Structures are given as structure tokens and as C-alpha cells.
Amino acid sequence: MTAIIEFDQVGKRYGDVPVLKNINLRVDEGDVVGVIGPSGAGKSTLLRVVNQLERHQSGTLRIAGETVEAKAGSRELALLRAKVGMVFQSFNLWPHLSVLDNVMTGPRCVLGLPRQEAETRALALLERVGLKAFSDKYPGQLSGGQQQRVAIARALAMKPRVILFDEATSALDPALVGEVLEVMTQLALERMTMLVVTHEMRFARQVANRIVFMAGGEILEEAPPEVFFSAPQHPIARQFVSKVHG
Amino acid sequence: MDFPLIWNYLPYLLHAALVTIGISFVSLVTGSLLGLAFTFMRISRSRPLQIFVWVYVWLIRGTPMLLQIFAIYYWLPTYGIMLPAIVAGVVALSLNSAGYYVDIFRAAITAVPTGQIEAGQAIGMRPWQVMFRIVIPLSVRPALPPYIGQSINLVKNSSLVSVISVQELMFTSQSIYSSTYRVAEILGTAGLIYLAINTVLQVLQTWMEKRLSYYTVR
Numbered sequence: 136m137t138a139i140i141e142f143d144q145v146g147k148r149y150g151d152v153p154v155l156k157n158i159n160l161r162v163d164e165g166d167v168v169g170v171i172g173p174s175g176a177g178k179s180t181l182l183r184v185v186n187q188l189e190r191h192q193s194g195t196l197r198i199a200g201e202t203v204e205a206k207a208g209s210r211e212l213a214l215l216r217a218k219v220g221m222v223f224q225s226f227n228l229w230p231h232l233s234v235l236d237n238v239m240t241g242p243r244c245v246l247g248l249p250r251q252e253a254e255t256r257a258l259a260l261l262e263r264v265g266l267k268a269f270s271d272k273y274p275g276q277l278s279g280g281q282q283q284r285v286a287i288a289r290a291l292a293m294k295p296r297v298i299l300f301d302e303a304t305s306a307l308d309p310a311l312v313g314e315v316l317e318v319m320t321q322l323a324l325e326r327m328t329m330l331v332v333t334h335e336m337r338f339a340r341q342v343a344n345r346i347v348f349m350a351g352g353e354i355l356e357e358a359p360p361e362v363f364f365s366a367p368q369h370p371i372a373r374q375f376v377s378k379v380h381g
Numbered sequence: 382m383d384f385p386l387i388w389n390y391l392p393y394l395l396h397a398a399l400v401t402i403g404i405s406f407v408s409l410v411t412g413s414l415l416g417l418a419f420t421f422m423r424i425s426r427s428r429p430l431q432i433f434v435w436v437y438v439w440l441i442r443g444t445p446m447l448l449q450i451f452a453i454y455y456w457l458p459t460y461g462i463m464l465p466a467i468v469a470g471v472v473a474l475s476l477n478s479a480g481y482y483v484d485i486f487r488a489a490i491t492a493v494p495t496g497q498i499e500a501g502q503a504i505g506m507r508p509w510q511v512m513f514r515i516v517i518p519l520s521v522r523p524a525l526p527p528y529i530g531q532s533i534n535l536v537k538n539s540s541l542v543s544v545i546s547v548q549e550l551m552f553t554s555q556s557i558y559s560s561t562y563r564v565a566e567i568l569g570t571a572g573l574i575y576l577a578i579n580t581v582l583q584v585l586q587t588w589m590e591k592r593l594s595y596y597t598v599r
Contacts, residue, residue: 186503209508217505227500231518244514245505286500293504 136163138200139297139328140185145194147184154180155191156352162297165326169333169343169360173375176349178332182299185330186219187212199296217245220290220298224306226282228274234261234285235270241293253292260288264318280311284318297328304335336379340364348372387566390557394567397553398574404467404549405536405578408474412535415475416482423487434483441480446538449473454545470542470549478535485531489524490516522593529586533579540575550574 140162147155154177162168170178183189184196187203196203198215207215228237238257242248248256261267264284274282283303290298300319304312316338323329323342333339339346339360346363348356348371355369364380367373419437422430441449453476454469464472493516501511543552554571558564 188499188502212502213505213507215505216503219503221500221503223496223500223503225496227494227496229497229500229515229519240514241504241506244510289500289504 138162139164139166139198140330141195141197143195143197145184145191145196147180147189147191147193154352155184158194158354160347160354160357162328162330164296164328166345167323167327167329167331167343168345168347169331169339170347170349171333171336171339171375172349172355177352178349179301180352181349182221182301182330182332185297185299186216186221188221213245217241217293218296220293220295222283222286222290222298222300222303224302226274226279226286226306228282228285228289230274232273233270234266234272234274234277237274237285238289238292241289246293257288257292260291261285263291264288265314278311279307280314283307283315287315287318287322291322297330298322300329300331300333302332302334304333336364348375350375383563383566386561386563387570390561390567391570393553393557394550394570394574397548397550398578400467400548401536401539401550401575402578404471404474404542404547405539408471408478408539409532409535411471411475412478413482415479416486419479419483420486420490423483424490438480438483441477446473446477446541447544449477450541450545466542466545466547469545470539470547473542474535474539477538478531481531481534482528485524485527486520488527489520492523493519522590525586525589525593529582533582536578536582537575 138161140160142158142160145155145158146153158181160168160181170181172178180189184191185198187207190205192205199218201215203215204211228234229240232240235254235257238260239250239253242253242256243250246253258267258270261270264287266281266284266288269277269281269285274285277285287298287303303319304315307315312335316335319329319331319338320342331339331343341360343360346356346358346360347354348363348367348369350371356363356367356372358368363372364376367376419434423434425431450470450473453464453473454466457464457469497515497519498511501515506514539549540551543549543555546552550571554567558567561567
């Protein structure tokens with residue numbers, strides 16, 4: 136198994152407040168890891184440390200075998216981030232670019248692909264998320280669910296080693312959650328490596344092959360979903376599971 | 382109203398209006414470029430550059446435009462820098478407008494949602510790519526109304542360079558009515574010409590706002 140993400144005793148604090156404590160986590164190629172826990176647990180921070188939108192202060196982080204140096208410059212960071220896709224809670228599509236350009240921009244200006252090739256790749260991905268017909272539209276003309284599917288296509292266009300999903304369905308109208316989860320499930324079936332922060336317990340249970348439970352900036356439990364959801368070990372995890380199943 | 386008189390002097394006024402348009406346009410371009418450069422310095426991480434721009438804006442905004450014009454035309458020569466009146470006028474207008482453009486640009490740039498920037502970073506863009514592909518394009522729309530507003534101020538402020546005898550619309554109007562004593566006719570016509578120039582800018586703003594509204598900013 137090739138490790139894509141390795142956290143070794145990683146810690147982060149905002150001033151005096153620790154937000155990540157001694158994080159040890161390994162995500163292998165093809166893994167779908169569901170990160171769950173109460174709000175304020177540090178789940179999003181964990182994700183944002185992976186692509187260094189937040190820098191960690193202690194411990195070692197390795198992405199695809201390469202150690203992320205604390206003093207990595209913008210060039211090193213860009214190279215790292217090109218390998219790690221991210222899907223945000225609020226989609227964050229670029230409103231001044233068409234759907235096609237949103238998906239093409241990464242391959243064009245980061246990977247340096249020629250226009251034709253980038254466009255072919257983008258159109259294929261838009262077809263995959265069922266939005267090829269919308270390629271000339273602007274994000275503002277799309278529903279939330281459609282925007283999030285474009286955002287997934289945008290991340291995929293970089294051919295990343297792993298995709299981070301930061302509560303990708305939390306900002307969606309309940310009726311639109313399904314179409315996004317469907318795309319995510321499809322990706323998981325295609326063995327895309329995914330680290331998924333989610334409140335969708337059913338999705339975590341059915342699609343993830345591992346659950347990471349976080350609270351108070353720590354990973355309290357890590358187990359396969361069937362084990363975690365039927366017999367959580369840690370008292371806080373037990374309480375959490377009984378609540379969300381309540 | 383002495384309309385034949387207006388008709389007689391109209392060619393002189395229109396010629397002067399071209400001078401007004403010329404110095405305004407050149408000052409708008411150089412002032413904008415300078416303002417943009419100052420904006421980058423202001424949002425850079427370099428403390429000395431930030432302070433330099435802060436002091437610059439402080440001086441420009443805190444002193445009268447008239448004083449700035451005099452300073453460039455009458456004070457710089459004591460340091461050996463002698464500029465023809467029209468050049469001094471353009472320099473004064475450019476430096477003055479740049480001081481105001483800085484904050485207009487900076488406000489629009491800092492108002493770009495963090496999420497848009499993070500999306501660029503997350504995909505592996507370098508900081509300058511994020512700046513030129515995301516931040517600046519997204520700043521245009523919100524910067525437009527105050528930017529055009531300041532540019533209209535620039536056109537009106539160009540009348541101040543009449544004090545150093547640049548023969549633009551205001552100077553020419555003054556010299557006509559001081560010999561004909563028909564103040565209402567001449568000032569009224571000059572006013573209408575200023576209004577016409579600024580209406581063009583106003584229409585440009587409306588047109589650009591419409592053109593840029595293919596997306597909705599959330």
C-alpha cells in the first residue's frame with residue numbers, strides 16, 4: 136500500500152488554543168476515510184493542514200512520500216497543492232469564469248496543458264458529473280448541487296493523488312445533497328483516494344472504508360465503519376453516535 | 382442670453398475642452414497605473430513599502446490640490462526640476478488621483494472572498510496567478526463605481542491647473558469672459574461641456590456594470 140497522507144504527531148495551535156493535538160493518521164492509496172465528530176473538533180483544520188491552507192507547527196506531515204517542510208515557500212506549496220484536490224463547503228467556484236473555464240484553469244495555468252487538451256479533459260469531467268450541457272454557463276446560473284459537482288470536476292481536472300472534501304454537502308438544500316453524494320460515491324467506487332469531513336452519517340457508513348472520529352482537536356477513534364457505528368469505544372464517540380442515530 | 386456670442390466663442394471653448402480631455406485622459410491613465418502600483422506596495426508584506434504608501438496617501442489627501450499644483454510648478458524648480466505648465470499640471474493630477482485610487486483599489490481587492498482565493502491556492506496556483514487570475518478580475522466590478530467617481534473628480538480638478546496658465550477649458554473661459562464680461566454665457570457653456578465629458582464617464586460606468594453582471598456575487 137502506498138501512503139498518500141501521513142500525519143506523524145502533528146500539532147497546531149492558534150495562539151494559546153490548540154486545535155490539533157498529536158495527530159497520527161495514514162491514508163493509503165484508494166482509501167476513503169470519513170472524518171466525523173462534533174463541530175469545533177478540528178476536522179476542517181485537519182483537512183486544511185493536508186494542503187497547507189493552514190500550516191502545522193509540530194510533528195511531520197508527508198504527502199505522497201514527501202515531507203512538507205515548515206518553511207516551504209510558495210513554489211513548494213503550489214507543487215504540493217497541485218497533487219491534493221479540495222472541495223469546499225461553499226463551492227468557491229470563480230464567479231467570473233464560465234463552468235468550463237473553472238475546470239480548465241487548473242490544468243491550463245498550473246499544469247501548463249495546451250488549451251485543446253485542457254478543454255478535452257474538462258469536458259470529459261463535466262460529462263462525468265453530468266454537467267456537460269452547462270459548460271458555457273456561469274456559476275451564478277447554477278444550483279448549489281450543480282456548483283458543487285463543477286467544483287468536484289475542477290478538483291479532478293488536476294488528476295490529484297487525493298481529494299479532500301470539507302463538508303461538501305453542508306451548504307446544500309436537502310433536495311440537492313443526493314446528487315453530490317452520488318458523484319462522491321462514484322469516485323469512491325473508482326478507487327479515488329478521499330478524505331471526507333462529513334455530517335452525512337449514512338454516506339460515511341456506506342462509502343468510507345475507515346472512520347476517524349475527532350473531538351477537541353484529537354483523533355479519539357479510528358475504525359472501519361461497521362465497527363465504529365455499531366460499537367464505538369470512546370465515551371465521547373459513543374455519545375456522538377447515539378445522538379446522530381437518535 | 383447672447384447666443385451669437387456663444388456661437389462666436391464656441392470654437393475656442395471646444396478647443397480648450399480638447400485640452401481638458403487630453404490632460405484628464407493622460408492623468409487618468411498614469412494616475413491609475415501609479416495607483417495600482419501603490420496598491421501592490423500597500424498590500425505587500427514589506428513594511429517600508431506599506432508605510433511609504435500610507436504616508437503618500439496621507440499627504441495627498443490631507444493637502445489642497447491647489448497647493449500640490451503650486452508645489453510642482455513653483456517649488457520643484459528650486460531643485461532644478463522645471464516643467465512646462467501643462468506637464469506640471471498632468472503630473473499634479475496624476476499624483477493626486479493616484480492617492481485616491483490606492484484606497485479604491487485596495488478596498489475592492491481586500492473585499493474578494495477568502496474562499497475564492499483559497500480555491501486558487503488549493504488548485505496549486507502561485508500567489509501572482511491568484512492575484513491576476515482571480516483577485517484582480519473579481520475586484521473590477523466593486524471598484525468600478527468609486528473608480529469612475531474619482532475619475533469624474535479628476536476631470537473637474539483639471540480646471541485647477543488653470544492657475545498655472547494651462548490653457549484648458551477653465552482658463553480659456555476666464556480669459557473670454559474677462560474681456561467680454563459675458564460671464565453667464567461663457568461659464569454656462571463651459572459647465573455644459575464639463576457635464577458632457579463626465580456624462581460619458583457615467584454612461585461608461587453603467588455600460589460596464591451591465592457587461593460585468595453575467596455573474597452574481599454572493
